[in-house]
Amino acid sequence: MSDARLSVFKTYKLYVGGKFPRSESGRVYEVTDPKGKWLANAPQSSRKDARDAVVAARKAFGGWSGATAYNRGQILYRIAEMLEGRKDQFAREVADAEGLSKSKAAAVVDAAIDRWVWYAGWTDKIAQVVGGANPVAGPYFNLSSPEPTGVVTVLAPQESSFLGLISVIAPVIATGNTVIVIASENSPLPALSLGEVLATSDLPGGVVNVLSGRTAEIAAPLAAHQDVNAIDLAGADDALAKELEIAAADNLKRVLRPQPVDYAETPGIDRLTAFLETKTVWHPTGSLGASGSSY
Amino acid sequence: MASTSASASVFEYAPAPESRSVVDIAPSYGLFIDGEFTEAADGKVFKTVSPSTEEVLSEIAQAGEADVDRAVKAARRAFEKWSALPGSERAKYLFRIARIIQERSRELAVLETLDNGKPIKETRDADLPLVAAHFFYYAGWADKLDHAGFGANPQPLGVAGQVIPWNFPLLMLAWKIAPALATGNTVVLKPAETTPLSALFFADICRQAGLPKGVVNILPGYGDSGAALVAHPDVNKVAFTGSTAVGKAIARQVAGTTKKVTLELGGKGANIVFDDAPIDQAVEGIVTGIFFNQGQVCCAGSRLLVQESIQDELLDSLKRRLSTLRLGDPLDKNTDIGAINSAEQLSRITTLVEQGEAEGAERWSPSCELPSSGYWFAPTLFTNVTQAHTIARDEIFGPVLSVLTFRTPEEAVAKANNSQYGLSAGIWTEKGSRILAVASKLRAGVIWSNTFNKFDPTSPFGGYKESGYGREGGRHGLEAYLDV
Numbered sequence: 033m034s035d036a037r038l039s040v041f042k043t044y045k046l047y048v049g050g051k052f053p054r055s056e057s058g059r060v061y062e063v064t065d066p067k068g069k070w071l072a073n074a075p076q077s078s079r080k081d082a083r084d085a086v087v088a089a090r091k092a093f094g095g096w097s098g099a100t101a102y103n104r105g106q107i108l109y110r111i112a113e114m115l116e117g118r119k120d121q122f123a124r125e126v127a128d129a130e131g132l133s134k135s136k137a138a139a140v141v142d143a144a145i146d147r148w149v150w151y152a153g154w155t156d157k158i159a160q161v162v163g164g165a166n167p168v169a170g171p172y173f174n175l176s177s178p179e180p181t182g183v184v185t186v187l188a189p190q191e192s193s194f195l196g197l198i199s200v201i202a203p204v205i206a207t208g209n210t211v212i213v214i215a216s217e218n219s220p221l222p223a224l225s226l227g228e229v230l231a232t233s234d235l236p237g238g239v240v241n242v243l244s245g246r247t248a249e250i251a252a253p254l255a256a257h258q259d260v261n262a263i264d265l266a267g268a269d270d271a272l273a274k275e276l277e278i279a280a281a282d283n284l285k286r287v288l289r290p291q292p293v294d295y296a297e298t299p300g301i302d303r304l305t306a307f308l309e310t311k312t313v314w315h316p317t318g319s320l321g322a323s324g325s326s327y
Numbered sequence: 328m329a330s331t332s333a334s335a336s337v338f339e340y341a342p343a344p345e346s347r348s349v350v351d352i353a354p355s356y357g358l359f360i361d362g363e364f365t366e367a368a369d370g371k372v373f374k375t376v377s378p379s380t381e382e383v384l385s386e387i388a389q390a391g392e393a394d395v396d397r398a399v400k401a402a403r404r405a406f407e408k409w410s411a412l413p414g415s416e417r418a419k420y421l422f423r424i425a426r427i428i429q430e431r432s433r434e435l436a437v438l439e440t441l442d443n444g445k446p447i448k449e450t451r452d453a454d455l456p457l458v459a460a461h462f463f464y465y466a467g468w469a470d471k472l473d474h475a476g477f478g479a480n481p482q483p484l485g486v487a488g489q490v491i492p493w494n495f496p497l498l499m500l501a502w503k504i505a506p507a508l509a510t511g512n513t514v515v516l517k518p519a520e521t522t523p524l525s526a527l528f529f530a531d532i533c534r535q536a537g538l539p540k541g542v543v544n545i546l547p548g549y550g551d552s553g554a555a556l557v558a559h560p561d562v563n564k565v566a567f568t569g570s571t572a573v574g575k576a577i578a579r580q581v582a583g584t585t586k587k588v589t590l591e592l593g594g595k596g597a598n599i600v601f602d603d604a605p606i607d608q609a610v611e612g613i614v615t616g617i618f619f620n621q622g623q624v625c626c627a628g629s630r631l632l633v634q635e636s637i638q639d640e641l642l643d644s645l646k647r648r649l650s651t652l653r654l655g656d657p658l659d660k661n662t663d664i665g666a667i668n669s670a671e672q673l674s675r676i677t678t679l680v681e682q683g684e685a686e687g688a689e690r691w692s693p694s695c696e697l698p699s700s701g702y703w704f705a706p707t708l709f710t711n712v713t714q715a716h717t718i719a720r721d722e723i724f725g726p727v728l729s730v731l732t733f734r735t736p737e738e739a740v741a742k743a744n745n746s747q748y749g750l751s752a753g754i755w756t757e758k759g760s761r762i763l764a765v766a767s768k769l770r771a772g773v774i775w776s777n778t779f780n781k782f783d784p785t786s787p788f789g790g791y792k793e794s795g796y797g798r799e800g801g802r803h804g805l806e807a808y809l810d811v
Contacts, residue, residue: 089505162803168785172781172783174786176787202586275582278582280578281575283793284574284575310798311771312788313763313774314786315778316777
């Protein structure tokens with residue numbers, strides 16, 4: 033580092049509908065490292081920002097859920113590729129955010145990149161694992177297939193600001209849902225920077241929307257929102273989780289309650305299946321016997 | 328209709344009632360707790376009547392909070408041994424139950440028809456065979472859970488509190504109890520207040536099967552008994568089938584707990600008929616879709632979406648077909664349309680139908696004489712219905728069909744999905760690719776193409792959106808009762 037040159041600070045912005053807006057409220061809040069050193073100002077999202085994000089996520093749902101699973105897998109893999117090229121930046125941000133050593137932060141970023149690769153491979157396999165043909169007792173053929181639940185709100189883990197974040201959003205979008213993620217309240221910067229990666233990974237705008245700010249303030253209107261289909265409470269404490277689960281009941285959102293997770297471990301498929309519906313489609317098989325066709 | 332001139336002049340049917348003598352209903356029944364029939368702690372009772380005659384069938388003990396507590400404790404005590412049994416042993420109990428149900432199926436069919444009001448044709452040919460099949464299916468899972476795709480040695484949850492509706496009393500019991508027991512849980516089940524009898528007969532079947540005490544407990548009662556069961560702190564799993572309003576209350580109730588919940592709630596199923604559909608078969612499917620069980624079916628095809636170009640032809644055929652339906656004594660083997668389950672439900676249907684007329688939709692029913700006692704509603708269809716009409720949005724849960732039209736497949740899909748619900752849908756067309764394209768766009772859990780209202784224990788059933796969450800039936804149905 034040359035003493036002579038003054039570095040260029042980054043203005044951290046939200047990522048909504050494929051664009052990088054500031055909070056419509058004009059508010060920001062100070063983000064510090066665990067020792068209290070100022071890192072940046074982050075947008076402090078409002079209720080209106082949350083609602084705008086729902087609109088963007090809903091708009092993106094048809095195209096994303098209708099994309100082939102192969103295509104979604106390629107795009108998730110592309111995210112890993114883009115991240116790989118920006119490893120150093122994210123290692124720095126994670127080190128600052130979580131107070132980790134350089135090498136530990138680098139290991140976290142490696143794991144986060146590998147997590148995208150893991151879920152990229154799942155997009156075109158999960159339907160075979162959890163769906164299938166049902167041997168019904170009658171002249172019918174029916175097939176049960178998983179389908180994405182719709183628009184999912186995710187409260188990202190508060191501690192694991194990057195690996196945790198990716199561990200909760202990748203499974204949601206892998207299956208065709210779209211997501212509004214509320215970044216870790218104290219450590220939102222890696223999440224906000226992730227938006228820049230997503231924007232350059234062929235991921236359609238609106239599939240992932242990143243909000244920063246006060247978790248409880250942003251989560252409340254999303255938990256109550258009638259056009260949100262599900263909510264992952266990973267980043268909520270017990271009191272907030274209960275309050276949001278009650279609000280979510282109003283339109284029967286699917287709720288994933290907070291649970292202890294070691295994000296360093298290889299995930300199972302629980303987070304994939306938490307936001308899937310099962311659709312069973314029946315067809316008459318007809319008959320080629322003497323009795324002719326049978327509907 | 329059965330007793331009117333138009334069709335009666337063509338086909339006069341002699342009465343063909345199924346014999347009541349096959350079932351022996353006691354004047355009173357207790358709660359079934361810990362393997363014994365007992366009175367309610369506060370001595371409360373209620374009467375259950377036959378909806379087709381208003382005859383009082385029996386007097387039933389009504390569970391209160393103290394009884395709920397007693398039943399949950401019994402289930403908890405039984406859980407330790409039951410869950411520790413080898414799966415192969417649990418399986419044999421369930422196979423025994425399935426076989427006894429088959430043996431007693433005529434008795435149970437008559438009983439169900441008496442208590443519920445639905446035609447014997449349905450209880451005999453649909454409800455009871457499906458009940459036995461459901462137990463038989465889940466019996467086979469009990470010792471194969473390691474291979475069900477939920478990891479090795481998946482564990483039961485504990486005590487399941489189950490609340491079921493009155494439209495398919497014994498079938499809903501089977502959907503709840505069979506997977507719960509197969510996976511090693513114990514059960515406290517509350518049947519609906521208007522249809523408690525078949526669940527109490529099931530208690531007797533559990534005794535005949537030698538099922539250990541406390542594994543199944545049956546608590547007849549009203550909504551407050553169900554609410555107490557759901558709220559009980561020692562219940563680990565809540566399974567509810569019923570209205571969306573109650574489902575939401577339950578979802579709020581369990582917030583902040585570790586209780587696992589599955590909800591099977593309301594619906595407003597769209598039955599979509601394209602211009603190339605086989606009309607006669609589609610008409611049969613529409614009739615099955617909305618008049619099966621007097622339309623008191625959560626997955627009923629209560630919205631008919633018909634392509635504009637064939638509207639007249641289809642409605643003519645449909646009306647002709649409705650005029651041949653026979654309404655009357657549910658025990659008569661020729662009866663197509665039975666009684667509405669209760670005075671309360673009849674009044675709900677009547678109110679919504681009046682609202683439909685008041686909002687400007689056009690009401691039609693075949694000429695139809697209703698019996699003088701009991702709760703009855705003639706098959707009804709509404710035309711000139713728009714998406715804004717209450718009868719196109721709210722679940723009526725009765726024999727009432729709302730007819731809407733569309734021009735393009737895109738419009739059909741948009742209208743079908745324009746609902747808070749997402750339980751069922753039907754597609755009628757001869758074009759295979761259209762079936763698949765439309766089915767993939769419909770936001771509903773069960774879709775029938777060129778058929779309707781088919782059920783099978785191997786097939787997951789359950790809704791999207793406000794029709795609830797979780798699936799019953801098939802491998803998927805195990806998940807609701809496992810700690811996975």
